Amino acid sequence: MSTALEYLVTAFDGTDEGALDRRLAVRDAHLAGAQRLAERGELLSGGAILDDEGRMIGSSMHVVFADQAAFDAWYAAEPYITGDVWRDITVRPMRIFRPAL
Template identity: 45%
Template sequence: MLQYVINALDGTDGEAQNRRMLARPHHLVCVRKLKENGNFLLGGAILNESGQMIGSIMIVQFETESAFQDWFNNDPYNTMGVWQKVEVRPFRVANV
């Protein structure tokens, strides 16, 4: 399995929080499917000093790069414009 860490920051404009809250239920449906299929390893929201969600960290795994890209390109946080600054890196979970 190919593993990836995603560090994604939301936009900073006045509508950023509204976009996140509108997309969030749809994103969570997708994440639940990832978890059921064994693709989701860990994830959650990045918070600012006030406890407001401003981004996401996810660790996911897929059989192929194209399977990862298919999911990533179609995740609601991407398609609905929530994530504005995204860094994806190959990752390996430590087996300890």
């Protein structure tokens, strides 16, 4: 994937009373999708952003896609987006450092 596009997705959940319920309602679908991305080599890392008390309040993902259309297709179908979990989303292009091992 030498011409692949790499992104850092930082997304914070809503802060309303139903935010955690929305997250939990689609969490299994989100994790299953993340697993598929990882198996295809498109998810390089990801995880929940925690508040000071250890509660999930958002997510961070390092992803790589062959082209913009592939990213857009994932983004449009991501359960945390379609399920109204993520409300403050930042997508930044990046170049991920991969050290030689």
